[in-house]
Amino acid sequence: MTYQKSDTAALYSHRWLMLSGVWLLYFCFGMTVTSLAPLVQPITDELKMNYTEMGGILGSWQLVYIATALPCGVLIDRLGLRRSLLIASVLIGISCMMRAFAQGQLTLFLAVAFFGIGGPLISIGAPKLIGIWFKEHERRLAMGLYITGMALGGITTLSITNSVMMPWMDGDWRKVLLIYSFVVFLSGLIWLLISRHPESIEMEGHLSKLERPPQVQVFLELFNLLPVRIIMLMGICIFLYNHGLSNWMYEILKTRGLGVERAGYWASIPTLIGILGSLSIPRMALPKLRFWILAGLFVSAGTSVILLKSYSEPIILIGLALKGITQGSMMTILLLILMEIPKVGSRYAGSAGGMFFAAAEIGGVLGPLSLGILSDNERNFQSGLTMLSLVCIILFALVFVLKHLLTAQQNEIVKPNR
Numbered sequence: 001m002t003y004q005k006s007d008t009a010a011l012y013s014h015r016w017l018m019l020s021g022v023w024l025l026y027f028c029f030g031m032t033v034t035s036l037a038p039l040v041q042p043i044t045d046e047l048k049m050n051y052t053e054m055g056g057i058l059g060s061w062q063l064v065y066i067a068t069a070l071p072c073g074v075l076i077d078r079l080g081l082r083r084s085l086l087i088a089s090v091l092i093g094i095s096c097m098m099r100a101f102a103q104g105q106l107t108l109f110l111a112v113a114f115f116g117i118g119g120p121l122i123s124i125g126a127p128k129l130i131g132i133w134f135k136e137h138e139r140r141l142a143m144g145l146y147i148t149g150m151a152l153g154g155i156t157t158l159s160i161t162n163s164v165m166m167p168w169m170d171g172d173w174r175k176v177l178l179i180y181s182f183v184v185f186l187s188g189l190i191w192l193l194i195s196r197h198p199e200s201i202e203m204e205g206h207l208s209k210l211e212r213p214p215q216v217q218v219f220l221e222l223f224n225l226l227p228v229r230i231i232m233l234m235g236i237c238i239f240l241y242n243h244g245l246s247n248w249m250y251e252i253l254k255t256r257g258l259g260v261e262r263a264g265y266w267a268s269i270p271t272l273i274g275i276l277g278s279l280s281i282p283r284m285a286l287p288k289l290r291f292w293i294l295a296g297l298f299v300s301a302g303t304s305v306i307l308l309k310s311y312s313e314p315i316i317l318i319g320l321a322l323k324g325i326t327q328g329s330m331m332t333i334l335l336l337i338l339m340e341i342p343k344v345g346s347r348y349a350g351s352a353g354g355m356f357f358a359a360a361e362i363g364g365v366l367g368p369l370s371l372g373i374l375s376d377n378e379r380n381f382q383s384g385l386t387m388l389s390l391v392c393i394i395l396f397a398l399v400f401v402l403k404h405l406l407t408a409q410q411n412e413i414v415k416p417n418r
Contacts, residue, residue, distance in 0.1 A: 014199035015133035019142055021194035022126045023149040025089055028184040029122050030153025032096050032115060033061075035180050037250050038161040038264050039173045046173075049105055051251075051379075055372020058247045060109050061095075062239075062364035064116025069361065070219070072120035073354020081129050082195040084121050089188025091118025096181035100174040116361075124353035131339050132203065143336060144282040147328045148275045155271035158250065162264045218351050222344065228352065230402045231338050235360030237395045238330050241301060241388050244367025245308075245323065246270075252381045256311055266320060273324025281329040282336065290333055291403040295396060297333075301326040302392030305385045330395075337406070 036043065036058060044054050076084045095118065098111035130142045161176060169175040194200075222228055245252075249270070253263040285293050300322045307319030335356070338344060344352045371384035 014197050017194055017197070018129060018133055018200060019146060021191045022085065022122075022129055023146050024187045025085055025122050025191055026126055026146055026149030027153040027156075028089065028092060028187045029119065030150030031157050031180060032092055032153075032184060033119075033150075034154040034157045034246065035096065035161075035177060036099070036112070037247055037267070038158055039176070040251060041260075042166075042171070042173045043108070047102070047104055047108065050376060051372050052376045053105055055247075055369045057105065057109050057112050058368040058372075059243070059365040060113040061115040061119060062243070062361040064113045065119055065361040065364065066116075066358050068117055069120040069124065069358035070354045073124050073351050073357075076121065076125050076128060076354075077348075077351060081125055081132075082200060085125050085195070086188055086192055088118040088121035088125070089184060089191060091115075092122070093181050093184035093188065094118075096177060096184055100177040100181065120354065120357055123357055127335050127339060127353055136340075139339075140282045140285060140336065143332045144278045144280070147278045147282075147332050151271045151274045151278060151328055154246070155268040155275075158264055158268040158271065163261050218348060219355065222348065222352055222355060225341065225343060227341055227402060227405050228338070228344070228355070230398060230405065231334060232356055232359035234334060234395060234398050234402070235331070235356050236363035237391050237398070238334065238363065239360040240363030240367040240370075241305075241391050241395075242327055242331075242367070243364040244371045244384070244388060245305065246327070247368040248371045248375070248381065248384070249323075252308060252385075253316070255380050256313075256316060266316075269317070269320040270324035270327055273321055274326075274328040277325045278328035278332060281325075282332045285333045285336060287340075290337060291399055294330065294333055294399045297326045297330050298392050298395040298399060301330070302389050302396070305388040305392070309382055309385050337402070341406070 040054055044050070049057075072084075092115060095111060095115040098114060099108060102108035102111050126146050127143070130139055130146065134142045157180070165176045165179065166173065169179075249267045250263050253266050254260070258266060281293065281297075304319045304322035304326065307315050307322065310316055310319070335353075338352055338356060341352075370387060371381065374384040374387065375381045
């Protein structure tokens with residue numbers, strides 16, 4: 001498998017509009033992922049579920065995601081970004097709509113799980129689009145920009161669901177979810193209009209002419225790269241931390257004495273700060289600094305969960321701020337490292353992204369589920385937060401293993417032939 005670096009990005013001025021379309025889709029991705037978090041109490045009361053059952057539902061889409069990420073990566077590489085992302089918007093909109101009609105634990109489980117079919121198309125397709133349309137010096141900014149879409153989608157649902165949407169809908173959580181589904185369908189229509197631009201069609205035609213080895217060979221050769229396997233393991237840990245803490249943040253804050261509305265606003269603080277972090281931290285992640293920045297982010301993540309064990313509001317606020325600094329930037333920098341491994345590149349970004357997210361979503365499942373199980377009896381989330389701090393210690397160790405491996409490989413590449 002040989003790496004071919006694309007120079008087509010310099011030819012296309014439409015790239016920023018394409019990025020805005022992906023940003024909108026990722027906004028809806030984040031909105032749908034977090035749509036149930038502020039509605040846990042009314043849903044569990046009406047459907048007569050406990051925290052363990054709800055934790056399983058919150059993590060159900062990741063189970064499907066694990067199975068579909070690899071096929072979705074192949075589909076994106078073969079079908080192209082235009083059609084793949086349009087399909088994604090339709091599938092995610094259907095998932096959000098199905099939740100509004102859930103009649104019990106099983107039907108809600110299936111509705112949330114359905115998201116796992118469309119979700120990978122966006123989370124894999126977005127980095128691939130950036131790898132194709134943007135040259136190396138622009139990718140850090142583009143990665144930081146697109147990741148804010150998911151963050152803003154999450155902060156929107158967390159901040160307006162109980163303060164605006166629920167009162168507006170007379171406390172009917174089903175109507176709230178229906179409105180969110182219509183927003184997703186609208187984003188798909190906007191993407192359709194943006195992606196019909198002649199430059200987008202030309203880019204897709206160019207990529208379709210490139211020869212590709214058999215897909216099984218691509219997966220095997222990528223998996224045989226030890227740095228790729230280390231990055232996949234780190235993805236599991238990052239997603240365990242992010243998904244576990246984000247899905248239960250609202251309930252964690254309620255156990256610290258915050259009311260319903262305050263908990264909603266405070267739960268959005270990490271996402272708000274994360275937007276600023278995603279715009280600034282990846283841009284600073286030059287090749288020589290990336291591993292040190294990642295190490296600092298993992299220390300901040302571990303400190304955050306320790307501070308969230310407190311019942312002091314000022315200390316909790318510091319913990320929320322640290323969570324915000326880390327939550328988007330960790331994955332963004334890790335994906336940059338993955339895409340710039342010489343044998344991956346933009347050409348195989350879809351396949352490598354599929355492998356990464358298939359592995360990472362194992363952590364996405366374990367995060368909400370493990371916090372739900374650990375906190376079902378004590379109801380104060382202390383054990384779950386301790387578990388997340390141990391995950392951050394593992395990440396801190398792995399970043400230096402990855403640094404050693406990639407530095408050694410880079411030295412071999414630049415070593416003059418003798």
